[in-house]
Amino acid sequence: MLELAPQLASALILGLLGGGHCLGMCGGLMGALTLAIPAEQRGPRVRLLLAYNLGRIFSYACAGLLLGLLGWVVAGSPAVMALRVVAALLLIAMGLYLGGWWSGLTHVERAGRGLWRLIQPLANRLLPVSSVPRALLLGALWGWLPCGLVYSTLLWAASQGNAVHSGLLMLAFGLGTWPVLLATGLAAQRTRQLLRQRGVRVVGGVMVILFGLWTLPGPHQHWLMGH
Numbered sequence: 001m002l003e004l005a006p007q008l009a010s011a012l013i014l015g016l017l018g019g020g021h022c023l024g025m026c027g028g029l030m031g032a033l034t035l036a037i038p039a040e041q042r043g044p045r046v047r048l049l050l051a052y053n054l055g056r057i058f059s060y061a062c063a064g065l066l067l068g069l070l071g072w073v074v075a076g077s078p079a080v081m082a083l084r085v086v087a088a089l090l091l092i093a094m095g096l097y098l099g100g101w102w103s104g105l106t107h108v109e110r111a112g113r114g115l116w117r118l119i120q121p122l123a124n125r126l127l128p129v130s131s132v133p134r135a136l137l138l139g140a141l142w143g144w145l146p147c148g149l150v151y152s153t154l155l156w157a158a159s160q161g162n163a164v165h166s167g168l169l170m171l172a173f174g175l176g177t178w179p180v181l182l183a184t185g186l187a188a189q190r191t192r193q194l195l196r197q198r199g200v201r202v203v204g205g206v207m208v209i210l211f212g213l214w215t216l217p218g219p220h221q222h223w224l225m226g227h
Contacts, residue, residue, distance in 0.1 A: 015176020
């Protein structure tokens with residue numbers, strides 16, 4: 001498991017850097033969760049937010065485990081290399097999106113809209129959220145919302161060729177997104193202002209692009225690791 005530590009750290013950082021995108025996808029729901037409970041009742045509000053995010057992260061881990069089975073099946077074949085190349089290109093596209101240079105990745109998110117049309121009515125029935133179990137289930141369903149960042153990370157995780165490792169990487173990625181979304185629920189306005197700053201988006205975009213380049217198979221990986 002120690003050999004997986006660098007990848008786990010990378011997945012965690014990728015989640016942190018992609019927090020701005022997560023805010024765009026889930027920020028509205030975070031606001032709805034906080035508005036469901038008066039501001040003076042901080043304890044119940046925090047519990048709902050924690051439960052929702054726990055459910056969402058659990059769904060990421062499940063998706064990683066399921067897609068990781070594909071990586072395990074094709075392990076040792078040229079398909080693994082192709083999977084890694086596609087994942088790297090998607091990560092680079094995600095970095096360009098975060099930096100505000102190119103929004104083509106939004107087209108990739110359309111691939112999951114068919115599944116989301118089936119899940120969304122179930123999620124809507126859980127609103128308004130009035131209990132921890134409802135928040136937990138809502139998060140588990142909302143985790144399947146079409147998201148280019150999640151898709152990119154999923155393919156990268158699956159390219160490891162190990163279903164358990166893939167699930168753990170997606171778990172680490174989900175934990176990385178947690179601080180931003182939790183902070184959004186508790187201090188939405190200030191968090192939004194910070195993540196909308198041009199400098200923050202550019203730095204996050206550049207780092208995700210570098211991570212995508214590092215993911216691409218080739219001798220350049222040693223050079224990037226050295227720097």
